[in-house]
Amino acid sequence: MIRLDAVVKQFDGKRRVVALNDVSVSITRGEMVSIVGPSGSGKSTLLNLIGCLDRPSSGEVSIDGRRLSGLDDDELTRVRRDTIGFVFQFFNLLPTLTALENVALPLHLRGWSRHRARERATELLGVVGLAQRVHHLPEELSGGERQRVAIARALSVYPPVLLGDEPTGNLDSRTGEDILALLTDLHARLGTTIVIVTHDMRVAQSCGRTIAMRDGQVVGDVRR
Template identity: 55%
Template sequence: MENNPIPVIEVKGVRKSYANGAEVCALDDVDLTIGHGQRVAIMGQSGSGKSTLLNLICGLDVPTKGQVLFEGRDLATMSDDDRTRIRRVKMGMIFQTFNLLPTLTGVENVALPLRLNGVALREANEKALAMIEKVGITKRAHHRPDEMSGGERQRIAIARALIFDPPVLLADEPTGNLDSHTGEDILSLLESVHSEFGTTILLVTHNEHAAEHCERRVTLLDGKIVADETDTSRTANVSSV
């Protein structure tokens, strides 16, 4: 797999700038190709452009210049609805602040993307419960987010992200709000998701330890990629799983 990766995401000459008074350039001439099944850590200090890159990749934002291709299709040329459908079905998103809907229970949060896709309530809930079981949090399935710990909430968020069995999982500082022990659990969970489903994982983090769970590490500084390293030992490790 590592010798001939199929590019699932291609970022070509992307520039993203914001005109907020003076023009601020968040990303400048970024090229990045990510193959299926890769685990890529995107690292950098605050303000380096990590989250901007992630937002462009998931189609929440469009580049000022350049292209972001998902499975060979330029996201910027798609309609908002098409980008949204890709995000719903083909990309799972995990956030630092979990972003669960506070009024819904765990299972309802997980079932939500299914229901947005027109899946019947009962079927959606059944699938959601099965996914919750996979992330190991069945006992909290019917609790609301405020009744869960941070780790539990993030597991629910991961279950929601995986509900369509997406080829790509985008995680923005998924351990940023968790203690080290819980954070480790979540990283292990992502690792097992990767090994079980072969999911491509993009992990935005400034945590060195979290990055160690990925075989590829892309470092951003002031909106530019300054390093793109692959740990072949971890790649071998992964492929052996």
């Protein structure tokens, strides 16, 4: 499903920083994987490469057997929107749109009709337990509710891959547990491949596989 071969990512600034150094990882369909490691270990960079948000300096990233290196920006965007859903630590909801509109947004971007997009968004908000909050603006929702909206948005086209960058990092522990339960439930029900970057060991341990990183390299890969 997801494959990284000898991936290197370096940032050229005043000092060259090697964020990923010769990383090779393979994630199969339906896995729920956590990536852990200290700050600066390269775990978010790894997630950005998997999510087609960034390109490697060298090496190859493939999703569903499709190599990403030859794709232009728009093709990369199409892969992203058809294959990947994102859940961010800081939700990244558009503040001027309601919960329903935020969830419907990726569908509109795919050219769905207004009616169809709203129908799907309403359904997804129901799935994440926000059926009563569809017309609320992000500022009118709690942190947990915002993250649920973000998850609903990530699932809007039922993508095969869901990526989470510290999805519970900005939430209190109880709300974090709720979100984790939701993700585990969605994984079980929909069979979505989930990759989560986290500092939280409880989140890591609830995943079937944990990849540990340090100094830009994979230093551990545990399956449960």
